[in-house]
Amino acid sequence: xxxxxxxxxxxxxxxxxxxxxxxxxxxxxxxxxxxxxxxxxxxxxxxxxxxxxxxxxxxxxxxxxxxxxxxxxxxxxxxxxxxxxxxxxxxxxxxxxxxxxxxxxxxxxxxxxxxxxxxxxxxxxxxxxxxxxxxxxxxxxxxxxxxxxxxxxxxxxxxxxxxxxxxxxxxxxxxxxxxxxxxxxxxxxxxxxxxxxxxxxxxxxxxxxxxxxxxxxxxxxxxxxxxxxxxxxxxxxxxxxxxxxxxxxxxxxxxxxxxxxxxxxxxxxxxxxxxxxxxxxxxxxxxxxxxxxxxxxxxxxxxxxxxxxxxxxxxxxxxxxxxxxxxxxxxxxxxx
Amino acid sequence: xxxxxxxxxxxxxxxxxxxxxxxxxxxxxxxxxxxxxxxxxxxxxxxxxxxxxxxxxxxxxxxxxxxxxxxxxxxxxxxxxxxxxxxxxxxxxxxxxxxxxxxxxxxxxxxxxxxxxxxxxxxxxxxxxxxxxxxxxxxxxxxxxxxxxxxxxxxxxxxxxxxxxxxxxxxxxxxxxxxxxxxxxxxxxxxxxxxxxxxxxxxxxxxxxxxxxxxxxxxxxxxxxxxxxxxxxxxxxxxxxxxxxxxxxxxxxxxxxxxxxxxxxxxxxxxxxxxxxxxxxxxxxxxxxxxxxxxxxxxxxxxxxxxxxxxxxxxxxxxxxxxxxxxxxx
Numbered sequence: 001x002x003x004x005x006x007x008x009x010x011x012x013x014x015x016x017x018x019x020x021x022x023x024x025x026x027x028x029x030x031x032x033x034x035x036x037x038x039x040x041x042x043x044x045x046x047x048x049x050x051x052x053x054x055x056x057x058x059x060x061x062x063x064x065x066x067x068x069x070x071x072x073x074x075x076x077x078x079x080x081x082x083x084x085x086x087x088x089x090x091x092x093x094x095x096x097x098x099x100x101x102x103x104x105x106x107x108x109x110x111x112x113x114x115x116x117x118x119x120x121x122x123x124x125x126x127x128x129x130x131x132x133x134x135x136x137x138x139x140x141x142x143x144x145x146x147x148x149x150x151x152x153x154x155x156x157x158x159x160x161x162x163x164x165x166x167x168x169x170x171x172x173x174x175x176x177x178x179x180x181x182x183x184x185x186x187x188x189x190x191x192x193x194x195x196x197x198x199x200x201x202x203x204x205x206x207x208x209x210x211x212x213x214x215x216x217x218x219x220x221x222x223x224x225x226x227x228x229x230x231x232x233x234x235x236x237x238x239x240x241x242x243x244x245x246x247x248x249x250x251x252x253x254x255x256x257x258x259x260x261x262x263x264x265x266x267x268x269x270x271x272x273x274x275x276x277x278x279x280x281x282x283x284x285x286x287x288x289x290x291x292x293x294x295x296x297x298x299x300x301x302x303x304x305x306x307x308x309x310x311x312x313x314x315x316x317x318x319x320x321x322x323x324x325x326x327x328x329x330x331x332x333x334x335x336x
Numbered sequence: 337x338x339x340x341x342x343x344x345x346x347x348x349x350x351x352x353x354x355x356x357x358x359x360x361x362x363x364x365x366x367x368x369x370x371x372x373x374x375x376x377x378x379x380x381x382x383x384x385x386x387x388x389x390x391x392x393x394x395x396x397x398x399x400x401x402x403x404x405x406x407x408x409x410x411x412x413x414x415x416x417x418x419x420x421x422x423x424x425x426x427x428x429x430x431x432x433x434x435x436x437x438x439x440x441x442x443x444x445x446x447x448x449x450x451x452x453x454x455x456x457x458x459x460x461x462x463x464x465x466x467x468x469x470x471x472x473x474x475x476x477x478x479x480x481x482x483x484x485x486x487x488x489x490x491x492x493x494x495x496x497x498x499x500x501x502x503x504x505x506x507x508x509x510x511x512x513x514x515x516x517x518x519x520x521x522x523x524x525x526x527x528x529x530x531x532x533x534x535x536x537x538x539x540x541x542x543x544x545x546x547x548x549x550x551x552x553x554x555x556x557x558x559x560x561x562x563x564x565x566x567x568x569x570x571x572x573x574x575x576x577x578x579x580x581x582x583x584x585x586x587x588x589x590x591x592x593x594x595x596x597x598x599x600x601x602x603x604x605x606x607x608x609x610x611x612x613x614x615x616x617x618x619x620x621x622x623x624x625x626x627x628x629x630x631x632x633x634x635x636x637x638x639x640x641x642x643x644x645x646x647x648x649x650x651x652x653x654x655x656x657x658x659x660x661x662x663x664x665x666x
Contacts, residue, residue, distance in 0.1 A: 050523040051494075157614050187378045188550045189611040192594040196608055214523060217553075221596035221608065245602050258528035259598045260553035262580055274532065275525045277479070278493045336600060 003077070004038040005208045006045075006062065006176055011035045011071035013057050017283065029282050031057040033232040035071075036309075039176070039225075044202065044209040046223030046240075048216060048255070052279055054232040055212045059178050062210060063097050064088060075176065093123045093172035100181040102161035106153040112164050113139070113149030119171045138167040141204075142197060159190035166197065170205070178210045183218060195222060216259050220244055228252050231282050231290040234309055237317040248318040248329055251291050253336055272335055289321070297322055297331045338410055339366035340544050341390070341429070341512050346404035348382075348389055351397075354619040359385050361568045362404075367561075369511065370542040372534075374559030374576070376549055376591065380615045382568040383548045384434075387514045390546075391431050392421045408512070427457040430505035431514040435521060436497035440489040446473075446500045447485035453507040472503040476533060495526035502533065506543075513537070514546045519554070531558060552592050556580055564588045567615060567626035570645075574652030584654035586631045587611075625657070633658060 013032040019025075032054040039045040047055045060066045062073060064080070073081035075094060083091055096119070099105035106115055113135050120131045136146045142163040153161055162182065169177055179198065183191040195218065201207060213219050219226055219240075226243050228236040228251065236249040247253055250273065257272040275294050280286070286293070292302040302321055309319040312327040323329050348360040360382045367373040375383045388394050390406055392413060406413040408429060413421060433439040441449060450472055451465035460468060466485065473481035476499040489497055498518060505513055515534065519527035535558070537543045547558050555562055555576065562579040564572040564587065572585040583589045593609035613630045624639040625631070631638065637657050646659040 050525065159614065187614075189378050189590065189594050190614070192596075192608045192610040193612070195596065196610055215596075216524070217596040217598040220598055220603070221605065241602075244598075244600055254525055256598070256600060258524040260527075260531070260551065260557040262552055262556040262592065262597055272528075274528060276529075278495055278526065 003041060005041040005076055006039040006210065007072075007074040007077075008038070008058075008062065009036050009072040009074075011058065011061055011073070012069040013054075013061050013066060014069040027283050030232050030285060031282060032061065033282075033285075035227075035229070035232075035234055037225075037227050037234065037237060039208055039210060041076075041175070041208055042202070042206050043224040044211050044222050046211045046213060046219040046226040047229055048213055048219050048226060049229035050214060050255075050279060052231070052282065053229040054282070055214075055229050056180055057232075058229070059097070059180050059210060059212050062176075063095060063178055064092070090123070093119070093125070094174055095176045095178065096169040096172060096174040097178045097180065098162075098165050098169045098182045101185050102158055102165055103185070105165055106161055108153050110152075111149065112144075112151050112153065112156070115153070115164060116149075116167045116171055119168060123172055125172055134171065135167075138170055141170070141201070142167045143193075157190075158186050159193055162186060162190075162194050163197065166194075166201070170201070170207075173205075174207070176208045176210060178212070180212045181214070182211075184213070184215065191218075198222065216255060228255070231279055231285060233290060233319065234317075235291065235319050237309060239315045242313070242316045246316070246327075247336060248312065248316065248323050248327065249291075249320050250295050250297055250322070250331065253333060256336060257333070273333060289319070338407065339368050340409065341546075342366040342405075342407045343386070343390070344405045344407070346386070346389060346406065347402045348385055348394060349400050349402050351400075352619065354617075357618045358621075359399075359568050359618060360389065363565070363568075363570050364404075365563050365570065365573065367512065367544045367546055369544050370538055371560050372538055372545040372547055372558050374547045374549060374555040374562045375565060376552065376555050376562060377565035378550060378615050380567075380618075381565040383565055384516055385568075386565070387431060387516050387546065387548055390429065390512075390514060391425055392418075423457075426453050426505075426510075427508045428510055429512045429514070430508070430510040431516065432498070432501050432505050432518045434517040436494060436501050437521065439501060440497060442489055445486050445488055446492065446503075450485075450500070450504045450507050453504055457508045468507060469503075472507050473500070475506065476500075476503045477529075478503075495522055495529065498522060498526075498530055499533070502530070506537065509541060510543065512544045512546065514548070516548045517550070518547075520550075527554075534558065552580070552595065553597065564591070567621060568618060569626065569655070571627070571656070572648075572652075572654040574649065574654075578649055578652040582649065582652075584648035584652070584659060585627075585656045586633050586658070587627050588654075590630075590632075625655075 011032055015029040017027040049055045061068055068081055116135045116138055117131050139146050144163050183194050211223055223240055225239055227234045230251050236252050254273040254275045280293055288303040289307050292298040307319045307321045309317050311317045344364050346360050346363045350357050350359050377383050447469045450469035454460050454465040454468040470481050470485050519530050538545055559576045562576050563570050566587050572588050590611040594611050611630055628634045628638040643655045643657045645653050645655050648654045648659055
């Protein structure tokens, strides 16, 4: 294992809600509530979870695009979450982001080449000529033709636009690239093109990815380590192999068994975990395990006492009272 | 005996700035009671247009149905008067749309919206229609239906709204339910709930389901028969076992290989096969196979003429020159 490039320690992001009346108790959305993980250089770290689990908020906090309520973020051993003003600005070239929607994340009034050059201009990288040359090289690197630099975003297809977004993210030679659902807005056949491009770029440039996705198939394909988030907290944190071979948390089981798979004709709900309803609200969440309300195996203590994330095997951490010390799980369905 | 719903050689054309474009070209398919037909393909392949044509909702004046037939219980929906179509639509044939966020009217309660269908088609009184709405909300497993029937769409989550859409579609117990990407906007655990619900309907009421999707995983779990569409044409059709087990068209094989499939247990990372390029603009289609430019097995003849529909197995057909043409049995 190489040294960690990104370390996130007890990250909390809370949003205060406007009170309905001056007598109402103040309410807080605990979007991210005590998340810790570290990402080794040159590796891909995946965060999976459903909408509302706090995965995008975590990504935005790592990018320093929203204010942290508490916690610390370090980049290559240096504090990143405490940087302010000019120091933050000059450190930003090390972290870049690829956005979910290639339609709304490109300025429609700028030419593609200018979009890719903009981060370099903002961060005063190189001379005008050098930037132009790098833009051209980036276009080729992401599989676009340099003559397309003069076109506007609407003249590109969805997949090509995502390639422009990737070229823009790479422009400042970042060490960490945060990918927030980079393929979920794309057509099925195009997703593979972008995933393969991300994989190839990682090999060529030695990038480190923080990869946010709700798609477990994509996460299994691309990530080395994975954190499963539920209502602002990490419930399971494992290597890829362990997570898909020996998942421990009931929520992970539910996610895995919900994914439609080829070669898995539906024979009723036997052996599967089906969750009822929707995740509860992250506003003043209940004490105890946040998953307990939907967990089919919850016991009395799950509703009162919050389980800590603990290591049960090397490379495998889980926050669940029901997992025994030796990592065995009494309720695990046979289908998984 | 003819199938419950049978489409034959359907042609739909659109007037565009680039001239008249054929968006559906000779599409034939059928579905029977208690059966799920999956239609799969990328965006722009004509999946949704097929659904709209069945519902008589091809946008006018730009769109024209220029040929073919859509027979429901033997009655050609393209020939019946608009009034008859209105009788059938929502009553015998219902549709669930892709976007539960935008397909519900925000200024009416969900109860009113479900009751409207029941009042129009079943002639129920307002009180009975309301009872029916509560019953339908219960049928789609919405908790405390008696209370929630008076709530507005914005008070429901995405998964719940999709259930409301399904409740609305089911209010008159339709014989055919068309579900156009019913779960694309939803989380996987909610998608599993919706799929369970559709399965339950098919099994308990014998509803015929036409499921439109781009996800081969969803096809594997839900469909009995599968139609693969590309650029406005049906390129392959067969049982779900045949399509997943022995796909005959390179496009079907591409769709199966291009998505990282979740594998449980000890799994090796397999390289992801991409389908290069994009669906060609429909006004630029030549004489040949529309997939030729993206096909890894393209031959000169693919550019010259469109391949005929060829038997690839028992009730399994594909349009590809790689298959031995009829008469020249392999």
